[in-house]
Amino acid sequence: MQDNKMKIGIYELTGCAGDALLIVDCEEELIDIFKAADIEAFLMAKSDNDDACPLDVALVEGSVTTDKEVEELLHIRKRAKVLIAIGICAGLGGMQASFLEEKDWEKNLKAVYGGLEMIQAKALRSKPIDAYVKVDYYLPGCPIGKEQFLATFARLLGGNPPELYRFPVCMECKWHENDCLLNKDILCLGPLTAAGCGSICINHNLPCVGCWGPAEEANRTSEYKLLLEKSYNPALVKSKMANFSGTRIVEFFAQFKGGKK
Amino acid sequence: MKKITIDHLARMEGNGGVTATIDGNIVTDVKFLVNEGPRLVERLTLDKTPEEDVNLVPRICAICTLSHKYAAIRAMEKALAVDVGQKVKLLRELMHLGEMVESHSLHVFYLALPDYVGFPNAVAMASKFPFEVKIALEMKQFGNHIMKTLSGRFIHGENPVIGGFGKFPGREELVWINNRAVQFMPFVLKTAKLFAELPYPDIPEAVTLYACSNPPHQKYGFVGDEIILSNGEIINVQDYKSLTNEFLVSHSFCKRSRYKGKPYSVGALARVNCLGERLGGEAQKAYKKYFNGRWTQNPLFNNAAQALELIYAFERIPDVVDEVLKLPDEAIVLYTKKDGKGASAVEAPRGTLFHAYEVKKGLVSYADIITPTAQNAEDIERYCYIAAQKLLETGQEEKIKDRMDLVIRAFDPCISCSVHMVQVKTAPEDDWQERLAEIKKIASPLIVGMGSDNHADDGAGLELARRLRDRGIQDVWLESEIQGESACWGDERNRPILILDALDFGERPGKITLIPLRHAAWNSVLSHKMLPLMMDGLDLARLENSYILGIQPGSIKDGEGMSGPVRQAIEKILEQSGKNF
Numbered sequence: 001m002q003d004n005k006m007k008i009g010i011y012e013l014t015g016c017a018g019d020a021l022l023i024v025d026c027e028e029e030l031i032d033i034f035k036a037a038d039i040e041a042f043l044m045a046k047s048d049n050d051d052a053c054p055l056d057v058a059l060v061e062g063s064v065t066t067d068k069e070v071e072e073l074l075h076i077r078k079r080a081k082v083l084i085a086i087g088i089c090a091g092l093g094g095m096q097a098s099f100l101e102e103k104d105w106e107k108n109l110k111a112v113y114g115g116l117e118m119i120q121a122k123a124l125r126s127k128p129i130d131a132y133v134k135v136d137y138y139l140p141g142c143p144i145g146k147e148q149f150l151a152t153f154a155r156l157l158g159g160n161p162p163e164l165y166r167f168p169v170c171m172e173c174k175w176h177e178n179d180c181l182l183n184k185d186i187l188c189l190g191p192l193t194a195a196g197c198g199s200i201c202i203n204h205n206l207p208c209v210g211c212w213g214p215a216e217e218a219n220r221t222s223e224y225k226l227l228l229e230k231s232y233n234p235a236l237v238k239s240k241m242a243n244f245s246g247t248r249i250v251e252f253f254a255q256f257k258g259g260k261k
Numbered sequence: 262m263k264k265i266t267i268d269h270l271a272r273m274e275g276n277g278g279v280t281a282t283i284d285g286n287i288v289t290d291v292k293f294l295v296n297e298g299p300r301l302v303e304r305l306t307l308d309k310t311p312e313e314d315v316n317l318v319p320r321i322c323a324i325c326t327l328s329h330k331y332a333a334i335r336a337m338e339k340a341l342a343v344d345v346g347q348k349v350k351l352l353r354e355l356m357h358l359g360e361m362v363e364s365h366s367l368h369v370f371y372l373a374l375p376d377y378v379g380f381p382n383a384v385a386m387a388s389k390f391p392f393e394v395k396i397a398l399e400m401k402q403f404g405n406h407i408m409k410t411l412s413g414r415f416i417h418g419e420n421p422v423i424g425g426f427g428k429f430p431g432r433e434e435l436v437w438i439n440n441r442a443v444q445f446m447p448f449v450l451k452t453a454k455l456f457a458e459l460p461y462p463d464i465p466e467a468v469t470l471y472a473c474s475n476p477p478h479q480k481y482g483f484v485g486d487e488i489i490l491s492n493g494e495i496i497n498v499q500d501y502k503s504l505t506n507e508f509l510v511s512h513s514f515c516k517r518s519r520y521k522g523k524p525y526s527v528g529a530l531a532r533v534n535c536l537g538e539r540l541g542g543e544a545q546k547a548y549k550k551y552f553n554g555r556w557t558q559n560p561l562f563n564n565a566a567q568a569l570e571l572i573y574a575f576e577r578i579p580d581v582v583d584e585v586l587k588l589p590d591e592a593i594v595l596y597t598k599k600d601g602k603g604a605s606a607v608e609a610p611r612g613t614l615f616h617a618y619e620v621k622k623g624l625v626s627y628a629d630i631i632t633p634t635a636q637n638a639e640d641i642e643r644y645c646y647i648a649a650q651k652l653l654e655t656g657q658e659e660k661i662k663d664r665m666d667l668v669i670r671a672f673d674p675c676i677s678c679s680v681h682m683v684q685v686k687t688a689p690e691d692d693w694q695e696r697l698a699e700i701k702k703i704a705s706p707l708i709v710g711m712g713s714d715n716h717a718d719d720g721a722g723l724e725l726a727r728r729l730r731d732r733g734i735q736d737v738w739l740e741s742e743i744q745g746e747s748a749c750w751g752d753e754r755n756r757p758i759l760i761l762d763a764l765d766f767g768e769r770p771g772k773i774t775l776i777p778l779r780h781a782a783w784n785s786v787l788s789h790k791m792l793p794l795m796m797d798g799l800d801l802a803r804l805e806n807s808y809i810l811g812i813q814p815g816s817i818k819d820g821e822g823m824s825g826p827v828r829q830a831i832e833k834i835l836e837q838s839g840k841n842f
Binding site: 105111112113126243244 | 299300301303304305309313316317320321322323324398401405413414415416417418420422426427428
């Protein structure tokens, strides 16, 4: 094994494991990935995992939902030079973070599990990983996209920071020459949602559901206003975006002039 | 005392592991753990529209994403009285066949096979089986391709919606799928032969009850409005709760299921056991050739059943495509209903998946989702226990870890269960104290002292019971007082039963252990001793809540007194258990 290869660890906290599976689904490229770097830990793809070694890059999927996961995450952060949140559960808390208030979450936890005390781990309200550790980069998506993942991976190997799309789904939608669904009075979250999926839903005549989380683009306020001009209820737009983006969406909407906190 | 732990089975719809605790020659405890935290999916979908629910719930599991999508759509369409046309039904079947091919081919070749041919993983296996590894990868890619064509993406595609599809696949894409399926057939038949003839060990073998969806018209398949059991019983899917009877255990965030108090199994092996006679074509030939009595009671044959289902899937795909090509595209069926209730069952690759909803004023007001792994959890624990106990009894303790691993992986809890960390560690000496405290949390136990005063240490249970009575503790019985009079403990059904007895588990005299009584049924020494008790008035629910607090005897010879270590053990239990027991 060459010593100058980057040491990379891929980890899963609470979620559907779709981001790890997406990496496995890279299939042909997967062999190149394993050749180009030392994959020290990847529970889904290999059995001889090293959970103590220092890492150049740690990729973390899933949100934090138990006290054990907090410990695990702190341990990963301590060992990694660069930590990347992959997918919207790690980055934003995911759909399991849609209970905005602690009390609301506690009530729902009780409704499912009664008062039963778990021996194994203490349940916590789902939070994105940056609630506990510093995150260097965020790779959006539910799940992450193959193209963006491979490009990011290649840049990291070259010692460069990832370069993500900062524009909304609308841009990709235009490239695909789709008709705008908003013009057909269908509420589409494309204007607010991060690009990278290839506007896949609109390509299938279906509205964007916002599963990649909010876009970073500078003029998103005007994109938001566009939806309001179409006379969509701000509460409805917010609730639809919160389906996937969890608690973080509150902060997102707070940035808009005229957007309610 | 030893603990054998498999910490990270990586994914079972999340992160999980298994721990077996061994005390002398008895396996005292087996726990199948799900480490994944709670996501409360059934709660966060409340007050959303049916469409939003269908977007969200597939995110429960990336591997069964389309089974979840399919089940959610079917349940919603039942609730909202949406009736889709034949083309939509067929294309849904096709997308689901894609998931079945993807999941089964990955599981049998990459996760299961390395164990049987002596390699640590699939990559290492490629050195000896390059052709198999390569073509298996192509088979998985083919499954992925079908999923992507129909759903829009490899994972969490949104194209299938309530009422139909956003976009229909083109003729060329469908013809390609058809041709590719036909090309695979020779290899698929070899796959079935390979997995039917693997040297599956006979530990663990034990009968169980199998359950799966019952497709209409006496056909094989993966959806139906009824559940069929291997004992011939039929349950309407709307009454799915009479099958699943969910309950909680404190060592896992994953709920458990039992039917009439007993664990049951779902998955490919369950389907082949319940529906195998209905297979046609090459699948039928393979079934007739390979299916035998061992398939009915050995979970390891799930791999053989999956390979058999691959034949079914590859024969079915061209038939579905042929029919689809004759039909015109259908517009999405719109609905006006705002209120309704509906449940559905879909066979995910790893077993029956239930989705049930109630919609009120256009919003979800109730959601219940029961996954196959949750239903299999009890049988996974049971078969692990049987495997560990039988290997222990036959002097093959060193095989326990690997065999439990094999059992769990055979159930296919999720794709990457090949990956794990196995540890053997010594458990704390006084493990019984902690576990007794847990039992007492439920309710104070009814106590029964067993044994015989004339056989030295065999009187330990009786002596302990008498001493507890002397302390004024209520509800303590001696064996002689309850025989034939089971009614005396018939009341207060929620209270655990604690049997005090001398128990030979091959440890040093005076060692104390605590085991669930149900374990006695699979333990050749214990079952003989406890059988009369278990037969006598203890129903299943009661048996589940009964335990043996055992002391290792030194001598059980006629006429001898009780030995020193056993006396000390009795004092220790009295001291630790306090005034209220």
